[in-house]
Amino acid sequence: MPRETTMDKSKMVVVEGSYAVAHSVKVCRPNVISAYPITPQTHIVEDLSQFMADGEIPNCEYINVESEFSALSALVGSSAVGARSYSATTSQGLELMHEVLFNVSGMRLPIVMTVANRAVSAPISIWNDQQDSIAQRDTGWIQLYAENIQEASDMTAQLFKISEDKDIMMPSMACMDGFILSHVYEPVVLLEQDITDEFLPPFNPERTLDPSNPLTFGAFADPNYYTEFRYLQEQAMQTALKKIETVADEFSDMYGRYFGGLIDEYQTEDADIIIMAMGSIVGTIKDVIDRLRENNVKVGLLKVRAFRPFPAEAIKNVIKDAKVVVVLDKNISLGMNAGALFIETKSVLYNTDIDVPVTGYMIGHGGRDIPTSTIDKIIDDAKEIMKSGIKTESQFTDLKEELV
């Protein structure tokens, strides 16, 4: 049965997305926050700093580090002593963390980090796309993408619970589109402290750096051992596939809010055309679908919430009966002329008996606006594919030919 979100209007307040996320972090009772300011993540860390200055986060230390590299490195230490650890970053900051990202997941430290998704330089751009986190897909971090402010903020508690599960112990990123979600004011229910204390147990890892039981963290592994560490990380990711679903259900039961588990669906049941997308763009797509449905266009949306671990089975189940699948990507794998979600989706369909054409659009790079007319055009293309087959597998959207 599809779960519904019933928002308690009496509990709703209008706040900025960054504030809603910062509030959620506070409610999750972190012990160490370590972050370096970078647009458009800044409001999150400023709000957290104010909470600290006002004494609103008990038993917590905020480290004003000198770089993103140190922001995440400091959390390696704090998480290893058993402190619930949080950071937030974006774009260049996330790319600077690249080496540390692998290290954190390899040492199985369940750090949670908000990524206010932003394009990467060059050319430098402070505006939104999802190239930054997509570029980190192989680092062993769970990645969930939020559709709106409420989801971005609720996701924080869900991810601590998923990451800190003793059978998972993998770090995670709560990805929210920069500016579009981080800087927008919307009515939301701020994460409830009383429910969260029940939903999210204190962080109590089985192994910590503790002088009464000295353990070695971060030993080197020669070729006799390295492979098994990688295998166990993959096993943990597979366990997370199930956990992301059950935690979303549990969250829904306790808070009354549900935004999908690994994926979410909108009007997919009878859809000929299914659009796949991640992040805030799904709101725009839903509006277009509502309008087209009035004209009996059978179009639906598959919102991909988890990009890592990749929900292959869930996606296959939804798209198996569609006539065309359209994948939107706010990123590009240069040299492949395609975005990551498109590439992954195609790859999971191979060796199956699902034979649906998949077409990809690279869209909204560097903050380029995505009007409903662009979605309309993409759906028109999909109708054409239904009639006469696929001609272009993957393409740029709204390209200004006069500039290239």
Next chain:
Amino acid sequence: MNQISLLAPGHSGCAGCCDAMAAKFTLMGAGDNCIVVSPTGCLEVMTTPYPETSWDVPWIHSLFENAGAVASGIEAGLKALGKKEKTKVIAMGGDGATLDIGLQAISGAFERGHDFTYVCIDNEAYMNTGVQRSGATPYNASTTTSPAGKVSFGNPRPKKNMPAIIAAHGSPYVATTSLAYPKDMIAKVKKATEIEGPTYIHCHAPCTTGWGFDTSKTVEVAKMAVKTGLWPLYEMENGVVTKVRKIGKVKAPVEDYLKMQRRFKHLFTMEGGEEEIAKIQDIANMNIEEYGL
């Protein structure tokens, strides 16, 4: 001396390894209620081949350039959990991880004032990767990336003054030491870990493999560096030199130190070598004057 067992033997350090000595002395000074961070380097590799470890204290290695930040996080985490009071946080890294690639993270940790002690085990080059020069390599030392050759006397620059850099951060306690003087080192580490705030110990540590001397001579070479004035032993409290180890009226000439080591051998064979040795003597003389050795 129970504390000796905090770094178990059986590791894969070379015979006469400086890291093993310096790490052991550090733990003797710090005691067993500590958490140690090591950046990537010989010490890390030789003591922790999975599934074995030489460390009988909690120990973590993350990356090459982030020991300062990891130590910061450990300290902050212990504080948040109410466990900091008794437990000391120690970072122990080589000169590459300290003076070069890890400098930014260390600077941040000292500027923020975390309560921890950083111990630099300075063997004056990147030994783990095969003796490449670092910011701590002394003037005219031949390394694999600053080799002596027909038109080169080796490393063209003197050592970076790391203790001064740390002192400039407002550290309450900065000290130099040498593995040739274990009592000196143990006492300084003990003092550093007992002082609140970020403290720093810089240990001169001759590397038998990288410097080219017999594996039985590690301590002798280290002693000679001190006796010539090339490695002064001093303490700084709040930026002011408060204690200096005097080396006696008759100072050993730097030749006595240089000739013990393969990395300076070219200075005794190349044309113009004498003048270069004189320049190294000038460095020692300056130290003797500056610190009143």
